[in-house]
Amino acid sequence: MSKSDSLYADYLIVGAGSAGCVLAYRLSADPSRKVILLEAGIRDWHPLIKIPAAFSKLYRSGVDYAHHSVAQPELFGRSLFIPRGRTLGGSGAINAMIYIRGHRDDYDGWAAMGNPGWGYEELLPLFRKSERSASTNTHLHGLDGLWNIETPLTIHPLSRIFLEAAQQTGYPIVDDLNDNVAHGVGIHPVNIQNGARHSPAHAFLRPAMHRANLSILTGARALHALWESGKVTGVDVNLGRRTRSIYATESVILCGGAIESPLFLMRSGIGDPEIIRGMQIPVRRALSGVGRNLQDHPVVPIAYRTHKGSSFDGEDTLANLIRWWWKREGPLCSNLCETGGFTRSQDDLRAPDLQYHFAPIFFVDHGFVRPKGNGISLAPILVQPQSRGIVSPAPNDHFVPWIDPAVYSNSSDLEKMVVGFHKARAIMEAPAFDGWRLEPYLPSVFLQSDPEVVEYLRRNTELLYHPVGTCRMGPDEDSVVDTELRVHGVDGLRVVDASIMPNITRGNTQAPTVLIAEKAAELMLR
Ligand SMILES: Cc1cc2nc3c(=O)[nH]c(=O)nc-3n(C[C@H](O)[C@H](O)[C@H](O)COP(=O)(O)OP(=O)(O)OC[C@H]3O[C@@H](n4cnc5c(N)ncnc54)[C@H](O)[C@@H]3O)c2cc1C
Structure with missing residues (x-):
């Protein structure tokens, strides 16, 4: 660790993917707030990350989890390849850089599902906030944000x-x-700048890296949450050869993405009691929706x-x-x-x-x-898509996802x-x-x-690498987080990433994920 007292933070962010990078930037803007960002993967130094045309050459490389689904009955038993980024920038460091927000009905649909504050008109200023575009349509587009979007x-x-x-x-x-x-x-509008990928890590994390109140730890995999009197107070982290406990006074914020976030919750005793008991872990909070509602395109x-x-x-x-x-x-x-x-x-x-x-x-x-x-x-x-799948830990290894997207x-x-x-x-x-x-x-x-x-x-048929929905936002008992992205019935823990989408958006999922992080930052700093 580079900073001696960094085992305590106000905010502890787990996962430096598309959402985690935005949150780290926004939450550390106030120098009096200490932020620690944990990333299981390595620094984003892989030479191909910046080359737009090389994105698929990163599949199955050291910066890709390279998951596979279980055999799909409707696809003649085929297993599907599911790449996920494992580096600063997360999947945003290996994706195809297409910037599509989805349709206004996506967000109005979320709001109509019992999520006030998440309708299109309310979210539009937050889309504009991140974006740096040359568009003349300033009602829709931001001109002076951090993230370069160009057509x-x-x-x-x-x-x-x-x-x-x-x-x-x-x-x-x-x-x-x-x-x-x-x-x-x-x-397609793309997040490319001067011929090179402009990932959320380039756009949001780089400008914040020098801040004295932000510590970024790579090769740091959060194992499970730490609890005190029913509240989440930190996480145990594997740092290669050793495991340390890191604490958060305000909140632990889970940004592990739609495949990893539900696994972390289950390893922490939050989820379907039957699955958690099967993992031989005490049930801390029964939430049957964790890992369910998996959607992809x-x-x-x-x-x-x-x-x-x-x-x-x-x-x-x-x-x-x-x-x-x-x-x-x-x-x-x-x-x-x-x-x-x-x-x-x-x-x-x-x-x-x-x-x-x-x-x-x-x-x-x-x-x-x-x-x-x-x-x-x-x-x-x-x-x-109307099909809904599930993610849960593999029976013999709680860090390996068992993914059934239930295609068709x-x-x-x-x-x-x-x-x-x-x-x-x-x-x-x-x-x-x-x-x-x-x-x-x-x-x-x-x-x-x-x-x-x-x-x-x-x-x-394959999947377009857009898993969402496994920690669904909503008011009902099958949902996982509330409209402020706090895990239902758990103090000190939020989920902020693609997993909270109640329904998948009509288009590529990175812009909506960055939006979710912008919204979360606004809610937390309010
Ligand atoms: C190959 C590919 C192409 C895509 N193309 C596009 C596209 O062109 N346009 C688009 O809009 N979308 C695209 N997407 C989808 C888009 O990239 C994702 O929807 C978005 O990046 C999801 O962001 P996230 O923050 O939810 O998760 P991620 O960006 O996946 O970030 C999760 C991060 O958390 C880390 N992490 C997980 N668990 C832990 C843990 N326990 N401890 C510490 N760190 C942890 C991971 O290593 C990872 O870095 C693509 C995705 C892929 C994989």
Whole structure:
């Protein structure tokens, strides 16, 4: 430890991911408040973190937990890959950098579920607070926040063709995908600055690192909570070879993410009594919702071959790496998934339930498979799944998650994905792609009937790395935290991360997670 008296803090934050970095910055802004931030992973020095196009090369590296789900019955027993960041910045250090807030109905929906203060209009100023954008729409966007959000001016020619193809298929091209779009396509806003990833660690933690009242400990895994007279007063931390107790006078704030946070609660005796007794741990607080309500976005790839040299495939050359390194120029500045959009499975829906990600490159099996030649990929994504899964500790190791996302356990999800598949393929078949598109690669033949598409979906659906909901906010007995993100019935403990979302948002989940941290900071500093 660098600071001699750092075993005590006002605020003890567990997890330096997307949410933890924001909280550390906000809570340590007052020099009279001492903050300790614990991160199980290492410093974010991995050379590929900053290179936008290299994000998938971080999978299964030293900064990825690289979890897997249990076998999924609706997917022919396949297990799904679930990467999670393990470094300063958390999953925000390995993600695809797409900045999508979701639709206003997401937040109004949270409020309607008994969470006053969490409606869209109330949260909008907090979205604006973090954001540094060049947008002229200042009602929606912040200009002078810490987190750089930009909509690239230069994109790959095939990303432009995608927009044209979508337009030919009936989608308007919108300037701002964060302006509550129900049906339309556009360029993805990204958290990239000068050609390099601008993760929450870069944006929020770096400016706070020098503060004397903030201590950041990496390689520090919180084991479980410490209790005194029914109140959480600190945590036991594994610091490599030794275990220490660290105390918080105000609050322990759990920011471990939707997979790790429920595990920490259960190791601390908070959760479903049956599971906790099975772990041979005394039950401190019975909360059956801990680890339940797991949601993620199912996604399926559709890919075509394109002419030689036409896409990003094969652009990860030494020459391009040098170009990125010296000038922050060239294809490695792109997050690859430059364009996308939203639509509805039924025309009468007010808000979208389907999203698209287009990439002018083959993106197959999380990028682990690299087909020869060039290609394009379009992924329909179900952004309002009704299936609900569960996370709990593995029977033989309480630090390993047993993850069952229960994909398609609600059959309506599969039906909507069939619609999404047909809609996405129609875009790929549009005339704009005619001069570029060769034969289909995934699926390799032109599937006609719905049963064929269903079979393809069951064999190829993956998750978009957006787990949420496992420490759900709400007033009812199945929820875990209240509207101030305090764990129900437990003094001194809050959860602030993607796990508190009652329902998953219609889009990528990092912007909503940063928002949750901004809201929590506001509530705590009030
Ligand atoms: C590969 C990938 C691509 C993605 N792409 C996008 C995208 O393009 N756009 C988008 O909006 N979202 C994307 N997401 C999702 C987004 O990154 C997450 O929703 C968001 O980062 C979640 O933030 P969090 O704070 O809840 O958790 P995390 O960022 O995962 O942070 C949790 C942190 O807590 C630490 N931790 C956990 N347990 C402990 C413990 N016991 N003690 C100490 N530390 C602990 C972890 O090591 C980790 O650093 C992607 C995610 C992944 C993995």
